[in-house]
Amino acid sequence: MARRPAPPPRFPRQLPHGPALWTPESSRWNEDNTDGIFACQLIENYLRLTKGVQRGQLVRLRLWQADLICDILRLVPGTRQRMYWTYLLLVPRKNSKSLLGAGLAIDGILDEPGAEVYSCAADKDQAKLIFGEVRAAVEMSPELDAKQGGLLKVYRDAIEYPAAGSVYRALSSEAFTKEGLNPSRVLFDELHAQPTDELWNVMNQGSDTRAQPLVIGISTFGKKTQTDGEDTICYQQYQYAKRVISGEVDDPRYGARIYETNDRARGFNYLDRRVWEQANPAYGDFLDPEKMAAVTRKISEPDFKTKRLNIWVTQAKVWLPDGAWDKCEDAEQEIPDGVEVCLGFDGSFNNDSTALSVVRPGEPLNFDPDAPEHADLDEDERARLAAELNAGLRLPHIDVVQVWERPKDADPDWAVPILEVEDAIRAACRRWSVREIVCDPARWARTYQLLEAEGLPVVEYPQSPQRMVPATQRFYEAVMNRAVTHSGDPRMARHLGNAFVKNTPKGFMIYKETKGSPRKIDIAVTAIIALDRACTPPERQPTPQFFSWDDL
Template sequence: MARRAAAPPRFPRQLPRGPDLWDPSMSRWNEGNTDGIFACELIESYLRLTKGVQRGQLVRLRAWQADVICDILRLVPGSRLRQYWTYLLLVPRKNSKSLLGAGLAIDGILDEPGAEVYSCAADKDQAKLIFGEVKSAVEMSPELDAKQGGLLKCYRDAIEYPATGSVYRALSSEAFTKEGLNPSRVLFDELHAQPNSELWDVMNQGSDTRAQPLIVGISTFGKKTQADGQDTICYQQYQYAKKIIKGEVDDPRYGARIYETNDRARGFRYLDQRVWQQANPAYGDFLDGEKMAAVSRKLSEPDFKTKRLNVWVTAAKVWLPEGAWERCEDSEQEIPDGEEVVLSFDGSYNNDATGIIVTRPGEPLVFDPEAPENADLDEDERAVKAAELNAGLRRPHQDVVQLWERPEKAPPDWVVPILEVEDALRAACRRWQVREIAVDPARWARTYQILEAEGLPVVDFPQSPARMVPATNRFFEAVMNGWVTHSGDPRLARHLANAVVKPSTGGFMIYKESKGSPRKIDLAVAAIMGLHRACAPPSKKPTPRFFNWADL
């Protein structure tokens, strides 16, 4: 018996896209690794287009659409149980999210006896639109519509499969009225529009007794934060999915397909049509480029970026410009054991994160803005000359030693493992020749005293405006001019992306977006401290002075 090919990887490097039609024989999907084959056959056999000039014609799935469906319904290897209980599909508008949602809803009705399938929307009007889409799809199919001899009965606010007692409904975000439901499949339409996480939490908690529960969030990007400063539920799920994709978190029950634009690439312009296809798998197919160009002239930049390019936009003043940190990445560099370095760390006791950064100093910058030959240069000319003179120098290099973040489901008494942090610092001192350990003694007085007593080179770095303003300016200038490199650690990139800049005494410093924001910046603060100390002359312990009694 021939061995069936393994399923495609959970998170392929290149997501499928384009106009190619679905042909299961040309893919690695089969009935042994996904339940999506049946779902795709169901859609192509019975669902008809409900809008446009092709209204009434049977749906012809593109290969990328079928791939999404097959991935959502992926099976655990060697089992008939499905892999995912939660799935996040982020794709811009006009890429047939409604079609995929309707197909998954109807498949869910037929999935098991007594199935309860729900579509969830932010408000009642949107919920009615979603239900109307699914109802129209059923009523246009003689094989599905009971009035035409089909399987499913359509009511004013529900669709029923009488043979098994299964039902489909659309719900709005008044989560407090939804307790007691037992959903088998839930489809969140435009998850970014949910006003809070209540409905998401209720629907996730209501399916514990189901053998194969499935929650699917289908959405474009949107705002990062709610009115109270907390992350939106969509951005929370996006960040969690990215951690899984990058290997930071191991969660085999969570799947994702995220079509987004790399707006941090060098030379990115949101009106450049060459970048539009990055986030739009249907671009050049049923998503017409000329029409999208017309839309781009009507929508504001934030609206176009979020709705049509899947770019997160925040109203806060972001510190580092888009793509600046990524352009400093040099993942091939490593800091060898025994190298002279500076360690810096920042953190809290029980709420935020605690992180340690290692910085290998570079060669001293040779441009002196105060030199007489540079006195007549303006700011732009100085920047150009500095870049020319410093281009060939070895640049400082940064990496993450370790990070401790409060787990998402941490018990109330969770605290940072202080002894573990101290041991990590000792281990780093054994690995490298540590010039300094930059510490804010106000937050970690115990650790400061213990490590100093052991002879480790601890250095005061109070996070006051007097210290942090020039350090922040130095870091910003180094990043913008490419005078620093880093390993590409996604945790440090995430913390830097979370930082916003606010004025303080003497200049600007970085902060979290709001005091209660769950988006951490501790690695960013440690990186600023580390680079500042690595670029400064090393601190030396005072030399003892001996006096002649006759001089006293």
């Protein structure tokens, strides 16, 4: 008996796009690795288009749509249990979110006896629109609508499957009860519009007795932060999904598909049609390029970027261009025990994170980016020339020693484990020959005094513009010229990605996007200050001088 092919990877590097139609034979999905085959057949056999010139025609799923449904309903290998309990789908407008949501809602009604399926919206009007979409899909199908001899009864505010005791309803954030809900499947429409995380949390915590619970967030991008400075629930989930996809967080019960545009690529122009396809899987199919172009003349640039290209829009300036840090990765390189290093430390007590990084100094480089003969070179040419001139030299190497971050569901009294931090610094000093422990003297004075009294080489490094501006510039130039390597630690990549630059009278420094933002940059700070000191020759100890009494 021939073995069936393995299912597609959980997080493919290239997400599917385009007009190609789906057939089970055209994919690696089958009934052994997904429950999505039934859902796709249900949609194609019974759901009809509810809008446009093709209204009333049966849905023909594209390959990317069916692949998404099969991924959402992926099975744990060797079992009949579904893998995901939470799934995040971020895709711009006009890419059939409503159709997919209606199909997943109806599939949820048929999924198990006594199923409770809910679609959630930010307000009552949006909840009515969602319910209306599902109701229209049912009423247009003779096989589904009970009035035409089908399975499902349609009421003013509910759709029931009497044979199994299952029901579907739409809820809004402003009108729902926390009591009595036992959802089996939940679809959050436009998650970015949820005013708080209350309804999201209720729905994620209300399915403990269900064998196959599933909460699906379907949304475009939106605001990063709320008025109080906290991340929106949509951006929280986006950040978490990125950590799962990168492997920083191991969460086999969390799935995600994020269609977004790389707006930090060199030469990016949001009006360039070649970039529109990145975030729009239906582009060139039922998403007409000409109509999309017309939209650019009707809405503002930030709205177009957010809703049609899935770009998080902010007034702050992102520090490192997208991909620049990744190009410096050398995951095979390690910092051997016993070699000379500099440690960078940035500490907090409860709100921010506390980080300890290590930098092994490199050999003197042969490339001077400020030399007059390099003034006319672009970034790629400078990087190529730097690589040639520095070939064979050991570059400075950066890695993360340890990070202490406030857990998302931490107790209000959670604080950084100070004794554990101090022990981690001591352990690093035993492992390597530490030239300096570079740290900001603020807040952790007692720890610095204690470590210094033990003979450890603590060096105060106040994060003032006088110090941080040139250090930030040095780090930036090292990355852009590929004159530094790193281990590829996803935590450092995340903190660097959270860093924004603002202009000071002394020059540019990195900051959080907003003062109250929960997105951490502490590892980025430790890397900057440690690299700065690692690239600065250590000061020589003064040589004792002796004078004759006759010379005094």
